[in-house]
Amino acid sequence: ANNLLDTCELATGDLNLDGYINGADLTTLLNFWGAVNPPAGDLNGDGVINGYDMTVLLNNWGPG
Numbered sequence: 480a481n482n483l484l485d486t487c488e489l490a491t492g493d494l495n496l497d498g499y500i501n502g503a504d505l506t507t508l509l510n511f512w513g514a515v516n517p518p519a520g521d522l523n524g525d526g527v528i529n530g531y532d533m534t535v536l537l538n539n540w541g542p543g
Contacts, residue, residue: 491535491539492504492508492522492532492535492536492539492540494507494508494519494520495507498542499541499542500536500539500540500541500542501540501541504536505533505536505537507519507520508520508522508528508532508533508536511528512528512529513527513528513529514527514528515527520532522535522536523535
């Protein structure tokens with residue numbers, strides 16, 4: 480709740496810290512799709528945004 484992206488937000492996919500995992504977060508993830516060491520969206524911590532990250536986000540869709 481300090482407006483910084485922490486491990487707990489990364490684990491769920493709340494990339495814009497609004498308390499919801501929704502289209503805004505999906506947009507952020509897609510904007511960095513395929514990026515290596517992106518500033519946001521690498522939800523599983525493997526250094527790349529790909530289908531694994533989208534799976535995490537979609538599995539947690541809704542209120543964070």
